[in-house]
Amino acid sequence: MNLKKQFRKNSVLCLSALMLLLSVAAFSTMKAHAADGWPEFAVEVNLGAEIIDSMKETDYHGAIEGVGGNSLYYWKVYEFSMEEDGLLDIYLESDDASYLGTAAEYDGFAIFDGEEPDNLVWRSCKRNYRMQKKYSSAQEMYCGSAKVLLKEGDYYFAIRQHKASGGLYYLTLSYEKPIVNVTSVTLNRKKTTIKDDGKRTLKATVLPSNATNPAIEWSSSEPSVATVSTRGVVQGVAPGTTTITATSEDGEISAECEVTVTCNHKYRTTITPASAKKSGRKQVKCSKCRDKTITKIYAAEDITLSKTSYARNGKRRKPSVIVRDSRGKKLKAGRNYTVTYPKGTENVGKYTVVIKFKGNYTGTVKKSFTVVPKATSIKQIKPKKRGFTLTWRKQKVQSTGYEIAYSTDSNFSDVSTTKVLVDKNTKVSGRVSKLEKGKIYYVKMRVYTNTVVNGKTKALYSDWSDIKAVVTM
DSSP: OOHHHHHHHHHOOOOOEEEOOOOGGGGTTOOOOOOTTHHHHOEEOOTTOEEEEEOOGGGOOSOOOSOOTTOOOOEEEEEEEESSSEEEEEEEEESOGGGGOOSSTTOEEEEEESSSTTSEEEEEOSTTOOSOOEEETTTTEEEEEEEEEEOSEEEEEEEEOTTOOOOEEEEEEEEEOOOOOOOEEEESOSEEEEETTOEEEOOEEEESTTOSOOOEEEEESOTTTEEEOTTOEEEEOSSEEEEEEEEETTSSOEEEEEEEEEOOOOEEEEEEOBOSSSOEEEEEEETTTOOEEEEEEOOOOEEEESOSEEEOOSSOOOOOEEEEOTTSOBOOBTTTEEEEOOSOTTSSEEEEEEEEEOTTBOOEEEEEEEEEOOOOOEEEEEEETTEEEEEEOOOOTTOOEEEEEEESSTTOOGGGEEEEEEOOTTOOEEEEOSOOTTOEEEEEEEEEEEEEETTEEEEEEOOOOOOEEEEOO
């Protein structure tokens, strides 16, 4: 073939028809047999090599097959081998249309078993035409092609055409690896969850393992939620749900994975602190998805001291502070508030404790307690004419004097009670007169100390002594 014809041959686009034939039974309606002289006259060819040849009467190598009369069938025979199972790709072109004609029932092409030449493997003819003829007006050529699935072994390829005019034809028999289609695609996950800034790799398993084209195409039903790369890497974009689909490139076999994307929250906390009178709140809000929670901070409305009055004993006094919110929950010192105690609380006086709130709370609250003089006791009480005398234990440390109370009522009601001040802390005895004769009187006493509170002098009193009773004479 000259270069021009070679170029013309390679430029022709032919329609290939795929024929898969695995047994002679598929052609049981066709009658065909090989001539005894085939092995002797067959031309051995290598697959892939182009054959340039023509048909003439002397190429006939067998009996007329299934047709009466004097019609003569020309048989051109080639011997070839399949090194392994695969497709035999048959391509023939010529400017002579007769090679691809279909006038007679047995015109066309046939393949016979190399070991048993009478065994027909495949044929193309008028009634079962496989070689589709096309004509290119630009190239002025006829061409035809077919693909036949053959097993490893030796074969004969025969061209039979009783009206061949003897023109040249160009034939190529070549091997083509059979296409193995994908039958299934599975993913390593059916469902998965990732963050909106996270990644997850999906792995696709393609069967069969020897598929001709195992490539996978990936897609996301909602790219605004998550995208997927050509390697199955899923990238979260925004909270939501999407379906990732892996589809075989050679067809429509696919598998799916449902992907839920959640927000990788970036929370910011805003505190509106509570006080002793007003509740506050704590807001935690995501700057990305606006998810938020609001928690009430209950007012620290119940603030008490463990004691509000102490008797002086020469030691520093520090009442503990108890703070509860409006629900009754106890707050924690150090975390929710700090306490500052005044100096000198070992002395008689009035003192202020400062509670300063912190953290989820704000404000300052002051609570007071007193340290009073040490109490005294009545040592002896004696009746006198219309009165009584009494002695007591001296208490002169940080004291100003004493207060004596007597009453005809053991409960010391206001209307029946009289109080007498003894303004010297060194005195240890006293007398009360001008009382009713033969009357029972109840007597008690306490120590007092004059001290300055908020710029004013104020008396602080000890606890009362035990009550003594006396009957006047």
